[in-house]
Amino acid sequence: MSAWVFDLGNTRLKCAPLHADGVGDVIALPHREADLAAALAAALPPRIDVAYVASVANDALRVALLQALAARTCRISLARTQAAFGDFRIAYAQPHKLGVDRFLAMLAAHRRHQGEAVLVCGVGTALTIDLVDAGGRHVGGRIAPSPTLMREVLHERAPQLPAQGGDHADFATDTEDALASGCDGAALALVESSAEAARRTLGQRPRVLVHGGGAEQLAMRLPEAVQSVSLVLEGLAIWAAVDSIA
Template sequence: MNAWLFDLGNTRLKCAPLGADGRAGAAIALPHREEDVAEALAQVLPERIEVAYIASVAGPGLRVAVLDALTARSRRIAVARTQARFGAVRIAYADPRKLGVDRFLALLATHARGAGAALVCGVGTALTVDLIDHDGRHLGGRIAPSPALMREVLHARAPQLPASGGDYVDFAVDTEDALASGCDGAALALIERSLDAARERLGQAPQLILHGGGADALAAQLPNATQVATLVLEGLALWAGVEGAA
């Protein structure tokens, strides 16, 4: 079956073919603007798609632009939603609709990888932290601004502070490095404190899983982390396998 997976976030759009084995194929990153997305999709997708599976946490304008572009070439579109339970994975939220579908799918993929108990950290526009135990029980999470968003907000309020640039160091001697170190350091501190709390909760250290466009910068300071760039697409492929069989 000619099926494709689409992960539409607040800062990135990624897509991948769904293989006959039920796994996501090689991921493709596409422009993330309403005015560009239809043309970008037309250049990478087949003329016709049997099914388009999409997970979206983007704003309504971009979401509609992507759905319109997919409607023009897809026989069917299936939009992933967070579910209270999916296989062994059980979501902690009393109202599952409040848990972003990207976080839900990342948990599905993490559990399917057999990582055991894991702290799953997504680094995009937001920094999300979710704890899942060995049995697939989601124990809750945290949300904070990502380092990139911190920099953007600081720049918007104080234009003399650059929105990018600099390197992480313990004690910086220029503004760019101080900003990078402060914003990355805030994210690292949240992750490390969450790891400590998870260890106390579980009685053992969980695996640390990083994903998202901003994960690279943090991974360099977290040597025990496993980085999985396509974690949400992997989870979407699992969801598609069940949805397609329904």
């Protein structure tokens, strides 16, 4: 049986085939409604038995993806956030309020690092930070703008401030570097303060995992962090293994 997993976020679509040993090579596709069908046609085999989808995108994008998949897929299964999955339990009293991408990333992180506390940091449109203790209990999390979104909002409000460019410096001597340093620095400070808060809460410093489109930029300045590019897809594969026998 051929199966694929799809992670439709706010800024991009990632997908990969499912193999017996986990997620295969990840493909990033255009993130516009009009492009999805053509991009999928070029990237996917003509027929797929089952597609497992996790989406936090708007309704129009989600519908565009589902319509494109329906033309070549026998079955489509939409992942949802659950109060518990095995020994992993979320902190939210209302599971639907926790984004399925955060749920799946935490599930994958906990499975990958059994017996360890993990701080799961997603860097996309938003910066999300979630703490899971060694027993699989989600302690809670934080949400802030990602560095990319900070830059875009500043540029929108003050067009003279460039939305891209610049290098990190402790004390920058031009505007591009100052923006890059300030926006990246704000995100780094939140991750570091969260790791320290986790140490105080749990009595041990958690393992820090960074994933998402902006993960590389932050991971370079977090020496202890593990960069996990496909963490949401890994969690989706775990979810799919149970869904396939339900």
